[in-house]
Structure formats: structure tokens, C-alpha cells
Amino acid sequence: MIGRILRFFRRPEAAILDARPGDAAALAALHRVSFRHGWSESEFERLLSDRAAVAHVARANGGRGPIVGFVLSHRVDHEAEILLVALAPGERGKGTATRILAKHLSRLAAAGVSRVFLEVDEGNAAARKLYARAGFSEVGRRKGYYRKPEGDAAALILARNLNG
Numbered sequence: 726m727i728g729r730i731l732r733f734f735r736r737p738e739a740a741i742l743d744a745r746p747g748d749a750a751a752l753a754a755l756h757r758v759s760f761r762h763g764w765s766e767s768e769f770e771r772l773l774s775d776r777a778a779v780a781h782v783a784r785a786n787g788g789r790g791p792i793v794g795f796v797l798s799h800r801v802d803h804e805a806e807i808l809l810v811a812l813a814p815g816e817r818g819k820g821t822a823t824r825i826l827a828k829h830l831s832r833l834a835a836a837g838v839s840r841v842f843l844e845v846d847e848g849n850a851a852a853r854k855l856y857a858r859a860g861f862s863e864v865g866r867r868k869g870y871y872r873k874p875e876g877d878a879a880a881l882i883l884a885r886n887l888n889g
């Protein structure tokens with residue numbers, strides 16, 4: 726009984742939807758809080774209107790709330806590169822990144838993509854765990870790629886195959 730009451734009051738989980746050019750401002754805001762060098766709204770407008778772009782957003786409260794996460798890829802022929810994945814700090818640790826990535830990968834597969842690449846900072850433990858769980862493995866390493874005051878870090882190049 727108590728479980729049923731709690732379920733009634735719990736907000737629905739975030740819905741995963743196709744991104745639209747009008748989402749650029751929300752994506753720029755999320756990017757600013759997630760990365761050292763934020764990209765501007767106009768940069769996201771340009772990226773989202775590129776026909777090589779494939780992007781999904783997570784909208785809170787079953788799709789009725791604000792954008793709380795996104796993933797953006799660039800697709801060329803049978804290959805794609807995931808450029809960005811980011812979740813609002815308050816949305817992390819709930820499995821939303823796993824769900825948004827799974828939907829994104831299945832959309833890429835349906836569009837004929839058979840191999841996906843991405844680059845990740847070797848020190849980004851949360852992202853590495855997310856990608857490992859999604860089936861990515863290391864295919865290359867760029868030593869000292871990320872320059873940081875606390876010490877340079879390698880960029881790991883990860884990849885996985887998709888079956889159409």
C-alpha cells in the first residue's frame with residue numbers, strides 16, 4: 726500500500742527525445758556546467774542544423790520538464806563519432822545517461838551506422854564506466870591530449886560496432 730502511494734507521488738523518469746534546433750540554448754547551458762570550455766548557443770544551433778548531426782535530449786518529468794541531458798553525434802556514411810554526452814549535475818547517477826546512450830546507439834544503427842567512435846579523458850571515471858557498460862572498448866590513446874593545471878591527461882579513443 727505504502728509502495729503504491731510513493732509510486733503515485735514519484736515523478737516520472739526523464740523521456741528521451743530527438744533534439745531540435747530550438748534546444749540549442751538548453752544544450753549550451755548544460756555544456757557550460759559540464760565542461761571547462763563551454764560552447765555557445767550559436768555553436769549548438771549550427772551543430773544541430775547540420776544534416777550529419779544526430780542528437781537526443783532527456784527531458785525531465787516524462788518529457789514535460791526541462792532538458793536535463795543530451796548526446797550529440799556526427800555521422801558520416803557508416804561511421805559516427807559521439808562528440809558530447811552531458812547530464813545536469815542533479816540528474817547524474819540515475820541511469821539517465823545509460824538510457825539516452827542506448828536510444829542514441831539504436832537510432833544510429835537504424836540509420837545504417839556500423840561503427841561508433843568517441844574520445845574520453847582517461848581521468849573521467851564516470852564517463853569511462855558509462856561507455857564500458859555500453860560496450861565500448863579502447864582502440865587508441867593520445868598521450869597528453871588534455872592539458873590541465875593538475876597534470877596532462879591522455880585522450881582514450883573508444884569504439885564499438887553496431888548491428889543494423
Ligand SMILES: CC(C)(COP(=O)(O)OP(=O)(O)OC[C@H]1O[C@@H](n2cnc3c(N)ncnc32)[C@H](O)[C@@H]1OP(=O)(O)O)[C@@H](O)C(=O)NCCC(=O)NCCS
Binds near residue numbers: 810822
Ligand atoms: C559522464 C556522465 C554523462 C555520466 O552520466 P551519469 O548518469 O552521471 O552516470 P552515473 O553517475 O550513473 O555514473 C556512471 C557510473 O560511474 C560511476 N561514477 C560516477 N562518478 C564517478 C567518479 N567520480 N569516480 C568513479 N566512478 C564514478 C557511477 O557510480 C556509475 O557506476 P554504477 O552505475 O556502476 O554505479 C555525467 O557524469 C556527466 O554529464 N559528466 C559531465 C560531462 C562529461 O564528462 N561527459 C562525458 C565526456 S564527453
